[in-house]
Amino acid sequence: xxxxxxxxxxxxxxxxxxxxxxxxxxxxxxxxxxxxxxxxxxxxxxxxxxxxxxxxxxxxxxxxxxxxxxxxxxxxxxxxxxxxxxxxxxxxxxxxxxxxxxxxxxxxxxxxxxxxxxxxxxxxxxxxxxxxxxxxxxxxxxxxxxxxxxxxxxxxxxxxxxxxxxxxxxxxxxxxxxxxxxxxxxxxxxxxxxxxxxxxxxxxxxxxxx
Amino acid sequence: xxxxxxxxxxxxxxxxxxxxxxxxxxxxxxxxxxxxxxxxxxxxxxxxxxxxxxxxxxxxxxxxxxxxxxxxxxxxxxxxxxxxxxxxxxxxxxxxxxxxxxxxxxxxxxxxxxxxxxxxxxxxxxxxxxxxxxxxxxxxxxxxxxxxxxxxxxxxxxxxxxxxxxxxxxxxxxxxxxxxxxxxxxxxxxxxxxxxxxxxxxxxxxxxxxxxxxxxxxxxxxxxxxxxxxxxxxxxxxxxxxxxxxxxxxxxxxxxxxxxxxxxxxxxxxxxxxxxxxxxxxxxxxxxxxxxxxxxxxxxxxxxxxxxxxxxxxxxxxxxxxxxxxxxxxxxxxxxxxxxxxxxxxxxxxxxxxxxxxxxxxxxxxxxxxxxxxxxxxxxxxxxxxxxxxxxxxxxxxxxxxxxxxxxxxxxxxxxxxxxxxxxxxxxxxxxxxxxxxx
Numbered sequence: 308x309x310x311x312x313x314x315x316x317x318x319x320x321x322x323x324x325x326x327x328x329x330x331x332x333x334x335x336x337x338x339x340x341x342x343x344x345x346x347x348x349x350x351x352x353x354x355x356x357x358x359x360x361x362x363x364x365x366x367x368x369x370x371x372x373x374x375x376x377x378x379x380x381x382x383x384x385x386x387x388x389x390x391x392x393x394x395x396x397x398x399x400x401x402x403x404x405x406x407x408x409x410x411x412x413x414x415x416x417x418x419x420x421x422x423x424x425x426x427x428x429x430x431x432x433x434x435x436x437x438x439x440x441x442x443x444x445x446x447x448x449x450x451x452x453x454x455x456x457x458x459x460x461x462x463x464x465x466x467x468x469x470x471x472x473x474x475x476x477x478x479x480x481x482x483x484x485x486x487x488x489x490x491x492x493x494x495x496x497x498x499x500x501x502x503x504x505x506x507x508x509x510x511x512x513x514x515x516x517x
Numbered sequence: 518x519x520x521x522x523x524x525x526x527x528x529x530x531x532x533x534x535x536x537x538x539x540x541x542x543x544x545x546x547x548x549x550x551x552x553x554x555x556x557x558x559x560x561x562x563x564x565x566x567x568x569x570x571x572x573x574x575x576x577x578x579x580x581x582x583x584x585x586x587x588x589x590x591x592x593x594x595x596x597x598x599x600x601x602x603x604x605x606x607x608x609x610x611x612x613x614x615x616x617x618x619x620x621x622x623x624x625x626x627x628x629x630x631x632x633x634x635x636x637x638x639x640x641x642x643x644x645x646x647x648x649x650x651x652x653x654x655x656x657x658x659x660x661x662x663x664x665x666x667x668x669x670x671x672x673x674x675x676x677x678x679x680x681x682x683x684x685x686x687x688x689x690x691x692x693x694x695x696x697x698x699x700x701x702x703x704x705x706x707x708x709x710x711x712x713x714x715x716x717x718x719x720x721x722x723x724x725x726x727x728x729x730x731x732x733x734x735x736x737x738x739x740x741x742x743x744x745x746x747x748x749x750x751x752x753x754x755x756x757x758x759x760x761x762x763x764x765x766x767x768x769x770x771x772x773x774x775x776x777x778x779x780x781x782x783x784x785x786x787x788x789x790x791x792x793x794x795x796x797x798x799x800x801x802x803x804x805x806x807x808x809x810x811x812x813x814x815x816x817x818x819x820x821x822x823x824x825x826x827x828x829x830x831x832x833x834x835x836x837x838x839x840x841x842x843x844x845x846x847x848x849x850x851x852x853x854x855x856x857x858x859x860x861x862x863x864x865x866x867x868x869x870x871x872x873x874x875x876x877x878x879x880x881x882x883x884x885x886x887x888x889x890x891x892x893x894x895x896x897x898x899x900x901x902x903x904x905x906x907x908x909x910x911x912x913x914x915x916x917x918x919x920x921x922x923x924x925x926x927x928x929x930x931x932x933x934x935x936x937x938x939x940x941x942x943x944x945x946x947x948x949x950x951x952x953x954x955x956x
Contacts, residue, residue: 331850390866392705397608409703410841412866414857422776422861425737426868432733434875475878506609507836508707511874513866 329387329416337387338407341484341500348451351459359450359461359487362494367443367465370516375424378516379417383488383495388415390501390517412513413501420516434514441469441515450487457489458497465517477510479503483517520546522931528924531897538712539884543934544832550933551813552577554670556679558815558826559583559593561840562663563699564610569627572610574838575828576667581656582606582616583665586627591660593667594629594653605653609704616653629653662691663698672939677947682910683757683811685949689799690819693791694844700824701841701856707865711877713814713835714930716827719873720808720816721761722754722922725898727806730876734868738776742769747806752917753905757945759812759929761922764819766798770806771818774869775858783851798909806917812929817842822859833881839864896920896927910948 329337351359369378382388390412391405415423426432447464463483470476486498501517520543525534537543557576560583564572571584573596580596582605598605598618605616605625615632617624623634630652640646656667659676661684666676673679680687691698709716719726727735728745735745752765768788772780784804792800802819810816817824825839841859843852862869884890902916914921932942 331853334853392703394609394703395607397611397613400608400611402611406702408701408853408856410701410705410839410856410864411860412705412864414860419776419857419861422737423868426733429733429736431736432872433730434872506706508705508865510707510865511709511878512707512871514871 328418329385333385334387334414335407337498338389338500340486341387341389341498342403342405345460345462345484346449346451348453348460351450351452355459356448356450359459359494360448362487363445363448363461363463366496367445371442373438375427375516379420379424381494381496382417382420383497384417385497386415386417386420387498388413388420388496388501389499390414390503390513393503393506395506412503412508434512437472439469439471439514441467443467453486459487459489459494461485461487467515467517469515479505479510479513479517481517520934520936522934526927526931528896528928531895531899531920531924532893533896533927535884535890535892535894537930538715538881539832539890541832544712544829546934548577548829550936551930552829553579554668554673554933554939555813556659556666556668556673556676557813558664558811559658559667560591560665561698561700561824561842562591562660562665563845565591565665567612569612569614570610571606571613571616571627573606573608574826575836576656576669577829579669580604581667582629582653583667584616584627584629588628590628591658591665592628593656593658593665595656597653598623599631599651599653600634625653629655661687664691670939674939674944677951678944679758680760680811681757681945681947682949683760683762684947684951685910686755686762686799686802686809688951689795689802690817690821690842693795693803694787694846696844696846698842699845701843701852703840705839705864706836708830708834708836709874709877710834711874711881712832713827713829714926715877715880716835716837716873717810717812717814717816718923718926719877721756721810721812721926722763722808722920724763724806724808724917726873726876728918730872731869734862734872735774737868738774742773747918749902749916749918752806753909753913753915754917754919754922755909755911755913756922756925757911759926760810761812761926762807762809762819763917763919763922764802764807764809765805765917766801768801768803768805770804772804772821774862775822775855776861777854777858780851780854780858783848783854798906810926812926818863821855823863896923911945 392410444466445463449462451460453460467479481503484500487494488497525537559574560572565585568585568587571582573582581593582596583593585591596604596606600623601620603618603620605618615624624632626632631648656669658667739745748765754763807819809819814827822841823839824842825837828836830836841856843855898920902914905913905915
């Protein structure tokens with residue numbers, strides 16, 4: 308396959324009708340899929356892996372450049388976008404560390420991302436003016452078949468450095484588990500689990516996407 | 518160190534000296550005079566539901582364990598081994614039979630008592646050593662409708678007297694439904710480089726900032742309701758013993774910022790039941806534009822969602838521990854919508870919280886300048902608000918845009934910082950009968 312990605316930079320802003328809301332059961336099922344034992348499917352072939360890597364690199368560049376609406380258009384209508392809070396637990400603790408019902412940094416559907424972007428678009432999000440400069444590195448990309456045709460389980464690591472005024476800098480690192488869905492010659496992000504390593508977030512906010 | 522706190526504030530003139538947000542000496546005195554003496558929120562009972570359950574938190578900079586014993590009693594004790602000082606609990610929460618220090622293996626029960634250690638015979642053969650003398654230091658513990666508070670001061674008044682008539686307002690959060698309340702699982706924790714009072718005084722009485730700070734975050738969710746608006750006639754500030762609560766009385770607002778019409782529908786559907794329980798006035802406090810602080814550092818947005826402590830970590834840093842509180846009997850789907858609403862608004866990535874952190878850090882950091890920190894801050898806003906209906910307890914004024922609660926917060930701060938005994942600190946007598954707990 309050739310990697311003829313449609314450039315999202317020229318894509319239209321989101322449609323005005325709100326995307327569907329996931330029911331509680333659908334959200335739980337999405338969480339379960341992202342938390343279930345991973346890397347079980349067959350690895351995708353090298354050509355597809357390359358295409359997925361190119362997609363993730365492009366996505367990171369859109370976020371670096373604050374092309375948020377272009378990034379938004381990479382999100383599936385039934386998006387489940389989830390960054391649960393971690394907790395330090397004893398190894399003997401048998402409770403699952405992460406459950407759908409717990410605290411999160413993000414537990415968003417596509418409509419929630421739209422709300423977040425609308426905040427930025429008001430021009431009155433003071434904590435982003437002057438803007439944060441950020442840079443993402445996406446590494447350790449692995450991709451597997453899921454059993455659903457055209458959907459791939461994709462693992463990656465992100466490093467996200469940001470700096471604003473004076474000494475206001477922060478680095479966050481973590482793992483992502485995505486379900487990417489083939490969409491023409493590109494992909495849509497259908498589900499994303501963001502696993503930060505910090506149980507106490509060492510920053511005043513998360514004014515960024517992952 | 519002696520400190521004449523009145524030289525740092527003049528509430529008649531309406532100013533607060535900026536040095537109280539910066540200087541180490543003042544901060545150290547706060548730990549002694551405020552955090553080691555006041556009743557501090559440590560947990561919701563639902564966090565330690567069953568015998569053996571524990572959760573950790575801080576009282577000032579003292580790390581503590583909150584644990585439910587086999588006798589079902591909730592106790593609070595220092596998370597520090599009396600042998601060499603190491604922690605005895607290393608997890609944020611869990612279930613256990615004992616807390617065992619990693620250093621030499623001293624083991625403590627759920628009641629904090631020393632139960633045993635390796636080579637125990639050597640200790641037993643040591644003249645003068647008695648196991649009973651070396652348990653984990655206990656705090657006094659009392660609860661109010663699910664909220665667990667603790668203090669290390671034996672001379673402190675009872676929790677009931679400390680909260681006073683603030684309890685009458687707290688019922689508008691804690692007693693709206695049969696069955697009481699619970700925290701949803703887990704705590705969100707994050708650090709912010711600001712003085713703890715910057716955050717605590719904001720929640721005690723600063724709705725004013727919402728009209729500017731939160732414009733960006735509020736617009737996408739509140740425009741449908743006419744934008745961020747304050748009803749100066751139908752809103753109040755009330756304070757009791759340094760605790761402050763500013764609120765509209767129209768049952769919309771905070772709830773609407775969560776951007777979920779299902780939640781508003783649900784709250785409206787409960788209005789009659791809540792009114793029957795608490796009366797019309799308090800019914801209208803649930804989910805209105807409002808915020809509150811229980812002195813010194815336990816703050817919440819009334820009616821639902823974020824409850825948090827602003828834990829002091831030095832004069833220029835706090836750790837926020839935040840939970841989501843909901844009525845226990847609420848339908849599961851609605852609980853989930855509240856949880857998601859809280860995450861989307863008031864959490865580190867929330868569309869409202871992100872702008873607060875930015876302000877609070879800069880309000881603190883500017884004090885690095887010696888000229889800057891000798892300046893005063895104006896806390897004098899005091900518009901004439903008109904009479905308040907009879908029968909509302911506490912120091913209550915009409916109009917929620919005012920500095921009156923924040924001045925009351927700093928009055929209590931000064932009384933404690935002066936080193937007065939509890940007997941010398943005025944406590945407002947409780948006027949209102951307290952409803953029996955819902956459970």
